Amino acid sequence: MDKYLFIPLLPLIGFCINICFGKFFQDKAHWVSILAVLGSFIISVITFIEVAQGKIINYDVYSWVVSGDFKVSIGFLIDQLTAVMLIVVTSVSLLVHIYSVGYMHGDTGYYRFFSYLNLFTFSMLMLVTGNNLLQLYFGWEAVGLCSYFLIGYYFKKQSAADAGIKAFIVNRFGDFGFGIGVFLVFMTLGTLHYTDIFANLDKIQNQTINILGLEVGMVTLIALLLFCGAIGKSAQIPLHVWLADAMEGPTPVSALIHAATMVTAGVFLVARFNPLFNMSETAMMVVALTGAITSLFAATIALVQNDIKRIIAYSTVSQLGYMFLACGVGAYGAGIFHLFTHAYFKALLFLGAGSVMHAMAGQLDIQKMGGLKKYMPITFWTFLIASVSIAGIPGLAGFFSKDEILWLAYNAGTIGKIVWIIGTIVAALTAFYSFRIVFLTFFGKFRGTHEEEHHLHESPGSMTFPLMILAVGAISAGWVGIPPLLGGGNWIGHFLEPVLGHPHVHATHAEEWMVIGISVAVAVGGIFTAAVLYLWAPGLPLFIGRQFKAAYTILWNKYYIDELYDYTIIRPTNWISSRILVNVTDAKIIEGIVNGVPKLIAEFGARLRKLQTGFLQHYAMGMAFGFFIIVSLVFILVQI
Amino acid sequence: MVPLEWYIALSTVIFVIGVIGFLVRRNIIIMLISVELMLNAVNLSLIAFSHYLQDLKGQILVIFVITVAAAEAAIGLAILVSLFRNKAVVHTDKITEMKG
Numbered sequence: 001m002d003k004y005l006f007i008p009l010l011p012l013i014g015f016c017i018n019i020c021f022g023k024f025f026q027d028k029a030h031w032v033s034i035l036a037v038l039g040s041f042i043i044s045v046i047t048f049i050e051v052a053q054g055k056i057i058n059y060d061v062y063s064w065v066v067s068g069d070f071k072v073s074i075g076f077l078i079d080q081l082t083a084v085m086l087i088v089v090t091s092v093s094l095l096v097h098i099y100s101v102g103y104m105h106g107d108t109g110y111y112r113f114f115s116y117l118n119l120f121t122f123s124m125l126m127l128v129t130g131n132n133l134l135q136l137y138f139g140w141e142a143v144g145l146c147s148y149f150l151i152g153y154y155f156k157k158q159s160a161a162d163a164g165i166k167a168f169i170v171n172r173f174g175d176f177g178f179g180i181g182v183f184l185v186f187m188t189l190g191t192l193h194y195t196d197i198f199a200n201l202d203k204i205q206n207q208t209i210n211i212l213g214l215e216v217g218m219v220t221l222i223a224l225l226l227f228c229g230a231i232g233k234s235a236q237i238p239l240h241v242w243l244a245d246a247m248e249g250p251t252p253v254s255a256l257i258h259a260a261t262m263v264t265a266g267v268f269l270v271a272r273f274n275p276l277f278n279m280s281e282t283a284m285m286v287v288a289l290t291g292a293i294t295s296l297f298a299a300t301i302a303l304v305q306n307d308i309k310r311i312i313a314y315s316t317v318s319q320l321g322y323m324f325l326a327c328g329v330g331a332y333g334a335g336i337f338h339l340f341t342h343a344y345f346k347a348l349l350f351l352g353a354g355s356v357m358h359a360m361a362g363q364l365d366i367q368k369m370g371g372l373k374k375y376m377p378i379t380f381w382t383f384l385i386a387s388v389s390i391a392g393i394p395g396l397a398g399f400f401s402k403d404e405i406l407w408l409a410y411n412a413g414t415i416g417k418i419v420w421i422i423g424t425i426v427a428a429l430t431a432f433y434s435f436r437i438v439f440l441t442f443f444g445k446f447r448g449t450h451e452e453e454h455h456l457h458e459s460p461g462s463m464t465f466p467l468m469i470l471a472v473g474a475i476s477a478g479w480v481g482i483p484p485l486l487g488g489g490n491w492i493g494h495f496l497e498p499v500l501g502h503p504h505v506h507a508t509h510a511e512e513w514m515v516i517g518i519s520v521a522v523a524v525g526g527i528f529t530a531a532v533l534y535l536w537a538p539g540l541p542l543f544i545g546r547q548f549k550a551a552y553t554i555l556w557n558k559y560y561i562d563e564l565y566d567y568t569i570i571r572p573t574n575w576i577s578s579r580i581l582v583n584v585t586d587a588k589i590i591e592g593i594v595n596g597v598p599k600l601i602a603e604f605g606a607r608l609r610k611l612q613t614g615f616l617q618h619y620a621m622g623m624a625f626g627f628f629i630i631v632s633l634v635f636i637l638v639q640i
Numbered sequence: 641m642v643p644l645e646w647y648i649a650l651s652t653v654i655f656v657i658g659v660i661g662f663l664v665r666r667n668i669i670i671m672l673i674s675v676e677l678m679l680n681a682v683n684l685s686l687i688a689f690s691h692y693l694q695d696l697k698g699q700i701l702v703i704f705v706i707t708v709a710a711a712e713a714a715i716g717l718a719i720l721v722s723l724f725r726n727k728a729v730v731h732t733d734k735i736t737e738m739k740g
Contacts, residue, residue, distance in 0.1 A: 616671075616732040617663055624659060 022111025029111035077131030174232015181225030223283035234266030251354030288328020295321030331408035344473030397478030431526025647688035
């Protein structure tokens with residue numbers, strides 16, 4: 001047994017201990033979980049250093065399924081891509097665990113919460129470290145399950161339970177396609193191990209498959225089916241509806257699962273399968289456009305929402321779109337770089353929002369906040385850093401990764417130019433809505449009740465400590481990828497190059513300066529607009545909202561996507577369930593069989609019972625008659 | 641000498657009387673007597689065949705049958721006596737304890 005096995009194993013052990021004995025630990029339950037995740041974090045760092053020195057780990061631990069040609073093992077592939085993911089997952093997970101000590105203090109399900117967090121960390125690590133598709137699929141479903149557990153953590157609250165179910169069901173749509181994709185990979189290539197898949201990819205390059213009279217390239221089909229799973233998990237259009245509702249879960253969960261790690265699994269999947277996606281232009285285009293449209297779509301919704309967590313959730317959807325946009329133009333390295341920086345500043349935004357909620361006794365409406373700056377300085381400063389970072393102000397993490405994406409998109413042909421324009425617009429919107437939160441929450445006068453104002457306080461140390469660490473990440477995570485133009489070496493790009501490749505760049509330095517200039521200009525413009533609207537002219541937003549009432553209503557209602565699904569999918573399904581499944585299938589067919597069999601037996605038994613008269617003579621008669629028949633038969637047979 | 645057929649005919653007649661008696665009567669004592677009749681009808685035929693075939697095995701078997709019949713009668717009557725003490729009937733239709 002070597003140490004790599006312990007990266008996912010430690011959180012699993014922590015989960016087992018806590019779920020069985022957590023009840024007895026009371027409010028000490030977090031120690032087991034934190035130590036387990038700390039262990040994995042330390043091993044991950046050691047592993048990362050080994051990988052940085054050029055070591056690639058790929059070995060099988062245990063042969064999991066062997067059935068004829070179908071061989072799958074539990075194994076680890078830790079290359080540069082996985083190493084980055086390991087650092088992201090374990091570090092954010094560790095900080096969220098520490099934060100939860102303060103945030104979940106006094107909750108009745110304290111140990112349950114920590115054991116779920118551990119289980120989630122285990123699943124996510126299995127997902128990223130697996131060396132085959134089936135293990136990835138296992139991790140994929142397991143993180144979905146943990147997400148369901150944790151969204152519905154306050155299961156007594158109807159909306160939380162509903163949100164959990166919604167997340168699970170919406171993900172099922174994506175996973176259905178993903179599952180078929182996995183089958184197709186096995187069917188065409190006969191293996192699920194990454195190395196074998198990538199080695200044999202050229203065999204299926206020219207294969208086509210006939211779907212309803214349409215010739216589709218096998219590679220394109222597999223790529224799109226896998227992307228289908230990524231759409232569900234990473235909340236892209238049209239399966240983005242679950243992520244905003246997932247905010248019903250506790251805030252640390254939103255930070256860990258619905259911002260930093262699980263939702264990025266889709267990006268990881270696309271990046272991992274980059275040789276496959278590179279072979280299909282159609283698939284790449286779909287990925288790029290889905291990402292671009294989603295990022296614009298979600299950013300516009302985020303402009304007008306008032307629920308602090310929902311704004312950040314739509315911001316997450318938008319940033320995930322950014323990552324897919326990067327993957328779609330072939331800039332996988334930039335996508336993973338953005339995933340890396342995004343994990344820190346977005347987790348920080350969520351944890352900061354959690355800290356605000358903690359002070360506001362669960363209040364989520366930013367219109368009822370304001371002026372929190374002086375009550376909770378640490379939360380304010382860290383939140384501000386995260387907002388500056390996501391807005392893309394030079395020097396902080398978000399700027400470098402966002403700029404890398406925009407620059408590589410600019411280089412990638414016509415599609416690239418289109419998504420670059422969309423990306424730049426989104427950058428402006430992102431800066432605007434991020435600072436809208438900052439200005440409405442921390443600046444101005446407090447707009448809540450007196451009682452609430454009296455209650456305001458800075459959060460405890462276990463909550464502010466992770467905030468400060470994450471703030472360091474939100475500032476410096478981007479420094480590993482400073483582009484050569486600004487005097488850096490784009491270290492992370494070169495680090496990931498063996499796995500993800502690096503797109504060819506042919507534009508000039510002048511153009512690169514232009515791209516950077518525009519993105520900085522729109523970011524500053526976005527912040528300035530937010531400042532004008534929410535700081536200097538507080539009456540203006542209401543006025544604009546009234547002027548553009550139609551647009552405002554559409555955005556406020558999130559483009560009516562939920563309503564659309566309600567009418568096209570949920571209601572017909574409910575109708576079929578209640579009218580056909582309940583009344584016909586269940587009442588007639590299933591209950592008919594279930595009740596019919598005993599009825600038949602009872603009927604038969606009632607007839608048979610008549611033989612049992614209770615008169616001795618009847619039995620004796622039966623004996624005599626039977627004896628007579630046997631003797632007669634013997635006579636007949638003997639005579640023959 | 642009496643021919644074998646006569647013995648067999650007599651044995652058959654007694655056996656059939658026993659069977660019919662067992663089937664049609666409800667009195668347990670009569671039924672036990674009918675069983676004895678059947679047994680002795682068989683004994684009679686065994687003796688007749690034994691003599692006819694000049695083989696003593698048949699007679700030995702008869703002695704066994706008589707012994708078993710005596711034991712059976714003893715047990716049957718014992719059950720009958722205890723039944724009568726408890727229920728004061730010897731009529732099979734009245735004994736319906738086990739009827740569902």
